[in-house]
Amino acid sequence: MQNHSPDIQHRSPAPQVPQGSAPSGAVSEAAASQPKDAVGQEPAVRLKGLMKRFGKTVAVQETDLTIETGELVTLLGPSGCGKTTILRMIAGLETPTKGDIYIKGRRINDTPIHKRNLGMIFQNYALFPHKTIFENVAFGLKYRNVSREETREKVSQALEMVRLPGVEKRSPSQLSGGQQQRIALARAIVIEPDVLLMDEPLSALDEKLREEMRMEIDNIQQQLNLTTLFVTHDQREALSMSNKIVVMKDGRKQQEGTPEDVYDYPDNYFVADFLGHANFFDARVLEVLDNDQVRVRIAEGLEFTADHVGRWREGQDVHLVMRAQKINVTSPDLADEELESTELNYYPGRIYDRSYMGGETSYFVELDHGVRLHIISMVRRRPHRIGDEVVLHVPARHCGLLPREK
Amino acid sequence: MFKITGWSLIRLYTTLVYIFMFAPIAVVVILSFNPQQFGSFPMDGFSLRWYAKLAGNADILEAFGNSLVLGGLTAICTTAVAIPAAMAFVRYDFPGKNSLNTLLLAPIMVPEVILGVALLLFMRWLQQPKSFAMLLIGHVVITLPYVLLVVQARLVGIRTDYEEAAKSLGANPLQTFREITFPLLMPAILAGMLFSFTISFDDITATLFWATAGNQTVPVKIFGMLRNSISPEINALGAVMIVLTVSTPLLAGYLARRFARGS
Ligand SMILES: Nc1ncnc2c1ncn2[C@@H]1O[C@H](COP(=O)(O)OP(=O)(O)OP(=O)(O)O)[C@@H](O)[C@H]1O
Numbered sequence A: 001m002q003n004h005s006p007d008i009q010h011r012s013p014a015p016q017v018p019q020g021s022a023p024s025g026a027v028s029e030a031a032a033s034q035p036k037d038a039v040g041q042e043p044a045v046r047l048k049g050l051m052k053r054f055g056k057t058v059a060v061q062e063t064d065l066t067i068e069t070g071e072l073v074t075l076l077g078p079s080g081c082g083k084t085t086i087l088r089m090i091a092g093l094e095t096p097t098k099g100d101i102y103i104k105g106r107r108i109n110d111t112p113i114h115k116r117n118l119g120m121i122f123q124n125y126a127l128f129p130h131k132t133i134f135e136n137v138a139f140g141l142k143y144r145n146v147s148r149e150e151t152r153e154k155v156s157q158a159l160e161m162v163r164l165p166g167v168e169k170r171s172p173s174q175l176s177g178g179q180q181q182r183i184a185l186a187r188a189i190v191i192e193p194d195v196l197l198m199d200e201p202l203s204a205l206d207e208k209l210r211e212e213m214r215m216e217i218d219n220i221q222q223q224l225n226l227t228t229l230f231v232t233h234d235q236r237e238a239l240s241m242s243n244k245i246v247v248m249k250d251g252r253k254q255q256e257g258t259p260e261d262v263y264d265y266p267d268n269y270f271v272a273d274f275l276g277h278a279n280f281f282d283a284r285v286l287e288v289l290d291n292d293q294v295r296v297r298i299a300e301g302l303e304f305t306a307d308h309v310g311r312w313r314e315g316q317d318v319h320l321v322m323r324a325q326k327i328n329v330t331s332p333d334l335a336d337e338e339l340e341s342t343e344l345n346y347y348p349g350r351i352y353d354r355s356y357m358g359g360e361t362s363y364f365v366e367l368d369h370g371v372r373l374h375i376i377s378m379v380r381r382r383p384h385r386i387g388d389e390v391v392l393h394v395p396a397r398h399c400g401l402l403p404r405e406k
Numbered sequence B: 001m002f003k004i005t006g007w008s009l010i011r012l013y014t015t016l017v018y019i020f021m022f023a024p025i026a027v028v029v030i031l032s033f034n035p036q037q038f039g040s041f042p043m044d045g046f047s048l049r050w051y052a053k054l055a056g057n058a059d060i061l062e063a064f065g066n067s068l069v070l071g072g073l074t075a076i077c078t079t080a081v082a083i084p085a086a087m088a089f090v091r092y093d094f095p096g097k098n099s100l101n102t103l104l105l106a107p108i109m110v111p112e113v114i115l116g117v118a119l120l121l122f123m124r125w126l127q128q129p130k131s132f133a134m135l136l137i138g139h140v141v142i143t144l145p146y147v148l149l150v151v152q153a154r155l156v157g158i159r160t161d162y163e164e165a166a167k168s169l170g171a172n173p174l175q176t177f178r179e180i181t182f183p184l185l186m187p188a189i190l191a192g193m194l195f196s197f198t199i200s201f202d203d204i205t206a207t208l209f210w211a212t213a214g215n216q217t218v219p220v221k222i223f224g225m226l227r228n229s230i231s232p233e234i235n236a237l238g239a240v241m242i243v244l245t246v247s248t249p250l251l252a253g254y255l256a257r258r259f260a261r262g263s
């Protein structure tokens, strides 16, 4: 499976514009692909051909990655895909088998961890249990020649920042999980790290707290313009927080782009499947139309029109991808008025199962030829019931095509 | 009516086991307060006569001193060896790690008689006389496995997150050990020192081979006294040793708990 093969539909990953710095468009495309010297701004983090092997297993295939100053980049992928390993190599906790790591343009492969000036946040907080909150937050300052007076001030500022002022004298065990993670955040930001590295920092928290912490981290990251690498397997976290998402699988980068890019224009089957709920159909290209659209057939009499993004030719085998949230479902009697504007991708079906999820409902719909679809729709009027005849409509721009993988 | 159930049988059985285990000890302690030369029940009276005699026995007092110094030094030396060894075994990877670990734990499985003879022969081969240093080395060898096991077990339980967090904040490996690992290991280190002290304090088999006339320990002394006669003084000595070996761990446990709560 190759990345960015020419006939995959995607928007070319636009050169990332770091917020805050004003690029005057002076950097040409060609220059961007070469290591920039003292000219212009160095990216905060740059990985070049980074690879890690544990014995026989290759945990991370050769990976390139750039994080601009102030960006929050997320590594997203299923368990075991090598996210933690990448983070730990940047931190200096694992030695790369191959490749280089640059921070602010300086190669740091041989710099020991304690001289890298990075902030780390762990899944289990890792607050020192035998030290008070003050001692925890002040820990990094001890090794940075900060005076006592200044230490006290910085610690109290950091605690203010994470909205836990005045807990200096307590011990970590006297705080809740969410509070402990905020202290961990304070401890990491008080040293003004070049990069903040977070490995699934929210996964030990319960649902509601997770949401809160997510916003907290987001806020602080933006306020301090902190360059951040965030590791998660939770797509909601990734989509809501990131400037850029890197989707990984089996130690290999699958796609890199803004949350919208990755979600709406997946590069391959894996990415489309991993993010959100999608319906996949084996289809064949029938016709490439003049108006930048493609007709595909998934079964006799079941033809869909998809927007033409990428290069397709007649007779090609493809996957037709439809996100569950992008399919409209209506009762036949209402369908006429709602759908008269278009006659494309408009099919009758029958609901054979559904599950109610509060604000939205999952419908499982069967079309002709036993073709089945999963649809998630906001409940506006009375929800449809099992056995109801319905009409489906999928706008052409929400019909994605992906090459068939062998 | 008393009903016999499975539970009451188990309770009875347990009580018998305890009696079997502790009755001889209790007899020693009780007889140490017997005023008569030849202990027999029922006792006629209560006296501290044998304790007084014990306190006046310079030989015994010297042996006591020897035992305390030896036990203390053994505890310190063993822990000093065990901590770095445990760090190496648990935190680092190196070739031959497993074999070396087994080797250090081996003295648990080797009979003490063999250990005793082996060290003697080794010293003979080196043409060194028996000495206090040799006795100390021997005790360190005997107690090392126990301390190593305790410290390793604790170290495995300390997540590496803490150390990694400290390093990421700028502490070098030594500072990380001093600030994080060592304090978190403290309970195990205390427990290990205690183990080591108690094992050294009442070891007899190997010590019989190693002790010279000048550095006899209390158990060796008792053994010697028993060969001549069974003096009730020995009961008093036994009682003192029991109190000492039981109370030290209890005291240490109490201190460790206070220590943990205070921090
Ligand atoms: N110290 C190690 N020794 C051997 N193999 C390792 C080691 N660390 C990681 N691996 C292997 O490398 C691969 C990637 O692991 P990694 O921890 O980076 O995955 P991950 O993406 O962080 O997964 P998760 O979401 O479960 O945390 C896995 O196959 C794992 O078994």
Ligand SMILES: [Mg+2]
Binding pocket: A083, A084, A085, A199
């Ligand atoms: Mg991980």
